[in-house]
Amino acid sequence: MGENNHADEPIIICRDVNKWFGNFHVLKDINLEVQPQEVVVIIGPSGSGKSTFIRCINRLEEHQEGQIIVDDIELSHDVRNIAAIRSEIGMVFQQFNLFPHLTVLENITLAPRYVRRQARRNSDELALQLLDRVGIPEQARKYPGQLSGGQQQRVAIARALAMQPKIMLFDEPTSALDPEMIKEVLDVMQELAQSGMTMLVVSHEMGFAREVADRVVLFDEGRIVEIGTPDHFFENPQHERTKLFLSQIL
Amino acid sequence: MRREHSDTHFYVAPLEAPPSRRPPITTVGPLGWMRTNLFSNRMNSVTTVVMAGLAVWFLWSFITWSIESAQWAVVYNNLRLITSGMYDRKEIWRMELVTAILVFLTGLGLGIWSQIARRVFIAILLTLIVLLVVPIFGQRIPEPTIYSLVEPQKAPSNFVFIGLEDDEVTVTLDPLTDLDDTGLHYVGYIESRSRAEWSTQSRAATTGELDLSDYNLTGVVRIVDQAGNAVITPDGPVEMAFTSDPQTSTVTFTLPQDGWYIVEVVRDDEANGGRDNNLGYSWLTIDGVELFSSQEEPTQRREEEYGSPPAIEHALFAEEKAYRFDGTRTFGEFISLQISPFFNRIILSVIVGSAIFFNGWLIGSLGKRERTIRRSTLIGWALALPAVVIILRGFDGSRLLPLVSTAQWGGLLLTMLLTVVGITASFPLGVALALGRRSKLPVIKWTCTLFIETIRGVPLITILFMAKLIVPFFWSALSDLDLTIRMMIGVTLFSAAYLAENVRGGLQIVPHGQIEAARALGLNPFLTTTFIVLPQALRAVIPAIVGQFISLFKDTSLVAVVGLFELVGIVDAIVSGQPIYRPYQREAYIFIAIVYFIISFAMSDVSRRLETSGAGSLRKQQ
Numbered sequence: 032m033g034e035n036n037h038a039d040e041p042i043i044i045c046r047d048v049n050k051w052f053g054n055f056h057v058l059k060d061i062n063l064e065v066q067p068q069e070v071v072v073i074i075g076p077s078g079s080g081k082s083t084f085i086r087c088i089n090r091l092e093e094h095q096e097g098q099i100i101v102d103d104i105e106l107s108h109d110v111r112n113i114a115a116i117r118s119e120i121g122m123v124f125q126q127f128n129l130f131p132h133l134t135v136l137e138n139i140t141l142a143p144r145y146v147r148r149q150a151r152r153n154s155d156e157l158a159l160q161l162l163d164r165v166g167i168p169e170q171a172r173k174y175p176g177q178l179s180g181g182q183q184q185r186v187a188i189a190r191a192l193a194m195q196p197k198i199m200l201f202d203e204p205t206s207a208l209d210p211e212m213i214k215e216v217l218d219v220m221q222e223l224a225q226s227g228m229t230m231l232v233v234s235h236e237m238g239f240a241r242e243v244a245d246r247v248v249l250f251d252e253g254r255i256v257e258i259g260t261p262d263h264f265f266e267n268p269q270h271e272r273t274k275l276f277l278s279q280i281l
Numbered sequence: 282m283r284r285e286h287s288d289t290h291f292y293v294a295p296l297e298a299p300p301s302r303r304p305p306i307t308t309v310g311p312l313g314w315m316r317t318n319l320f321s322n323r324m325n326s327v328t329t330v331v332m333a334g335l336a337v338w339f340l341w342s343f344i345t346w347s348i349e350s351a352q353w354a355v356v357y358n359n360l361r362l363i364t365s366g367m368y369d370r371k372e373i374w375r376m377e378l379v380t381a382i383l384v385f386l387t388g389l390g391l392g393i394w395s396q397i398a399r400r401v402f403i404a405i406l407l408t409l410i411v412l413l414v415v416p417i418f419g420q421r422i423p424e425p426t427i428y429s430l431v432e433p434q435k436a437p438s439n440f441v442f443i444g445l446e447d448d449e450v451t452v453t454l455d456p457l458t459d460l461d462d463t464g465l466h467y468v469g470y471i472e473s474r475s476r477a478e479w480s481t482q483s484r485a486a487t488t489g490e491l492d493l494s495d496y497n498l499t500g501v502v503r504i505v506d507q508a509g510n511a512v513i514t515p516d517g518p519v520e521m522a523f524t525s526d527p528q529t530s531t532v533t534f535t536l537p538q539d540g541w542y543i544v545e546v547v548r549d550d551e552a553n554g555g556r557d558n559n560l561g562y563s564w565l566t567i568d569g570v571e572l573f574s575s576q577e578e579p580t581q582r583r584e585e586e587y588g589s590p591p592a593i594e595h596a597l598f599a600e601e602k603a604y605r606f607d608g609t610r611t612f613g614e615f616i617s618l619q620i621s622p623f624f625n626r627i628i629l630s631v632i633v634g635s636a637i638f639f640n641g642w643l644i645g646s647l648g649k650r651e652r653t654i655r656r657s658t659l660i661g662w663a664l665a666l667p668a669v670v671i672i673l674r675g676f677d678g679s680r681l682l683p684l685v686s687t688a689q690w691g692g693l694l695l696t697m698l699l700t701v702v703g704i705t706a707s708f709p710l711g712v713a714l715a716l717g718r719r720s721k722l723p724v725i726k727w728t729c730t731l732f733i734e735t736i737r738g739v740p741l742i743t744i745l746f747m748a749k750l751i752v753p754f755f756w757s758a759l760s761d762l763d764l765t766i767r768m769m770i771g772v773t774l775f776s777a778a779y780l781a782e783n784v785r786g787g788l789q790i791v792p793h794g795q796i797e798a799a800r801a802l803g804l805n806p807f808l809t810t811t812f813i814v815l816p817q818a819l820r821a822v823i824p825a826i827v828g829q830f831i832s833l834f835k836d837t838s839l840v841a842v843v844g845l846f847e848l849v850g851i852v853d854a855i856v857s858g859q860p861i862y863r864p865y866q867r868e869a870y871i872f873i874a875i876v877y878f879i880i881s882f883a884m885s886d887v888s889r890r891l892e893t894s895g896a897g898s899l900r901k902q903q
């Protein structure tokens with residue numbers, strides 16, 4: 032990060048974001064700016080609003096107060112804005128959410144073909160490249176149900192990448208996986224980070240945060256408690272809550 | 282044992298994993314299967330024996346009945362009516378063309394997309410073998426008993442046959458008023474239109490309220506030759522007078538030469554106060570006459586030999602349909618008089634149909650990989666329904682395809698048409714209603730809910746009557762639409778409402794994560810619904826949907842009530858409109874029951890296949 036011209040211009044800007052589920056105040060005055068090519072890892076206890084926050088960024092959830100600006104587009108009720116934003120943001124879910132009735136290849140090419148209107152040949156070619164990149168080129172014709180969890184999650188990453196997004200959101204991508212498979216997914220994510228993708232990752236993989244993240248964010252009870260570089264965050268946490276949290280999970 | 286156990290207490294597996302072995306064989310042949318499944322314990326054995334006994338008893342009674350005494354002529358003599366109703370006889374080639382097209386497309390489709398062709402082949406092969414072998418067993422019975430009904434409206438009643446010199450012929454009149462003798466109370470039955478009226482009348486006849494002597498036939502039976510001259514035997518001219526005596530009268534005579542003969546029943550117009558009041562009914566039974574085939578080729582040969590038959594009004598010819606079993610039939614008689622005529626009528630169609638099917642299948646399976654063949658098959662199927670309707674209906678004033686109004690369509694044709702139109706129209710409508718019911722826009726949601734709940738709250742028969750009577754009254758433009766089309770609309774709306782609820786069930790089981798993933802990829806709601814939600818939802822409810830279609834197929838029989846002659850309606854019309862078949866309702870209804878069953882069964886078989894086909898991957902994930 033930092034090398035390109037837009038270094039000073041954040042790609043994601045959140046200003047005083049507030050959100051409620053009914054009367055329940057999930058997000059409280061969230062302020063966060065993410066630079067292009069930056070990798071931000073979000074951690075925090077269960078129910079602290081991490082998922083809700085990153086889902087607000089591609090508007091799977093709506094925030095009620097404050098501003099979220101992604102790549103100079105402010106999220107609003109305008110349907111065209113939402114469509115524009117979504118095709119720039121890829122998302123990977125904890126439960127993979129692959130389409131079980133489509134083959135791996137079809138899962139990956141669906142959006143490029145019908146949203147981007149790519150020719151079938153181009154989208155197929157891109158999909159095969161991506162499968163190669165995530166390390167499972169031989170699984171293209173299989174159905175998701177025939178793959179292991181780790182393979183499914185890598186397909187999900189490839190599917191998100193097929194739309195050539197500027198930003199990737201990960202919501203606990205490895206928590207549904209057996210320990211053996213976590214590494215294969217994290218490797219793919221690390222490679223992605225190195226290639227310069229802007230990434231917002233909710234994760235409890237502290238090793239990953241330490242090694243890959245540019246900054247680490249701690250959420251608690253709907254607010255941001257502390258933001259810091261991994262070194263700072265893990266070696267020298269400032270906030271009591273951070274210290275407590277780290278002592279519980281490390 | 283103990284040692285082995287202690288051996289595994291501390292254990293390290295050898296470096297090489299052992300090779301995989303096949304699973305052990307658990308069942309040994311049909312006997313083993315029976316032991317484990319049918320006779321595993323006493324209760325099970327008793328159940329098996331009892332159920333098997335019931336099944337055998339039921340089948341045995343049915344088979345003996347259908348061989349020994351059933352009269353299937355009501356079916357095979359009315360095949361045209363049963364298949365196509367009152368469809369214009371001259372235009373029947375259009376039915377054949379349409380059938381050929383559909384059979385060809387089916388073959389093509391199966392050839393391209395399915396592995397089940399083998400089963401279809403075995404079925405066709407078996408049918409062909411049966412069709413070819415059966416006639417070998419069936420030798421003709423030369424002189425079965427023939428009967429005809431003498432009715433007031435059709436005086437005089439004439440029976441036409443070909444006699445050979447020295448044949449001995451017996452003619453018997455058996456008045457229907459002889460209640461004890463027939464055991465069936467024909468009197469009221471024959472004259473009345475409805476069954477209710479019949480049972481009232483026949484009750485009146487038994488209690489003596491109805492004066493049976495009104496129904497006695499008086500007149501004379503004469504035997505004349507082709508020229509209309511009385512036949513003179515050595516004993517004088519054959520003539521038999523019958524009076525109001527309800528006893529059976531018989532006359533036997535020997536024919537003087539070869540040629541056409543006519544048995545004339547001349548009603549006495551003066552009896553019972555004039556012709557219109559002569560209500561006499563009687564069975565006319567004839568023994569010692571050979572039946573002839575009504576098929577084209579034998580007819581030609583016959584006419585070359587004996588000249589064309591006498592042109593006479595209200596004549597019954599000594600064809601197969603005049604045959605009446607008397608008492609118990611042998612298997613040979615069953616084959617020659619019940620099965621052969623049926624097979625004779627369908628064998629050509631079956632052979633031609635099989636050939637067309639096989640052609641289609643061959644092209645399909647050879648051209649499986651050809652894009653053009655696959656595409657044209659799909660297009661063919663897509664165009665099939667409109668093409669069929671256009672060919673069958675034709676155009677007003679056209680020379681090649683003159684109009685055959687849908688009011689004339691009937692029988693299996695109408696049943697299938699109502700079903701296919703119902704299915705193809707109600708499917709998209711049902712899906713739309715299901716989606717509409719889940720819509721975020723309240724007006725759409727309420728409209729769909731109101732529609733679905735209203736239709737589901739009303740019996741189909743009510744909807745059909747509304748389509749027939751009420752809707753055109755409010756909306757005059759609709760009164761010009763013919764009844765068949767209004768019934769199609771009624772059936773479609775009804776089916777769509779139920780389908781919508783089935784589809785909604787499927788929509789509910791698609792996990793929300795699927796929709797989120799699609800939205801996160803930038804798919805708009807339309808694309809999400811089309812590519813992600815519906816395919817999964819529909820696949821999950823295939824059994825329910827097919828079940829719905831099967832009941833739609835069977836429910837089409839209700840249009841008989843509003844006056845259309847589909848399968849049930851036409852059989853009703855046959856057995857009540859043609860007196861000769863009145864005693865054979867059972868056979869007719871059993872036949873259509875079999876037809877309904879075969880088609881329903883095929884539909885649910887297809888459904889089972891769809892569930893387990895490539896799409897089954899849906900299940901593999903969970």
Ligand SMILES: Nc1ncnc2c1ncn2[C@@H]1O[C@H](COP(=O)(O)OP(=O)(O)OP(=O)(O)O)[C@@H](O)[C@H]1O
Pocket residue numbers: 052055057075076077078079080081082083084
């Ligand atoms: N659709 C919803 N309606 C109402 N409450 C919700 C909804 N989604 C989430 N919540 C609540 O909002 C809070 C934050 O949820 P969120 O899923 O963002 O937590 P999280 O930090 O991702 O937790 P976890 O680590 O367990 O995934 C939780 O208390 C949750 O119960």
Ligand SMILES: [Mg+2]
Pocket residue numbers: 081082083202203
């Ligand atoms: Mg979460």
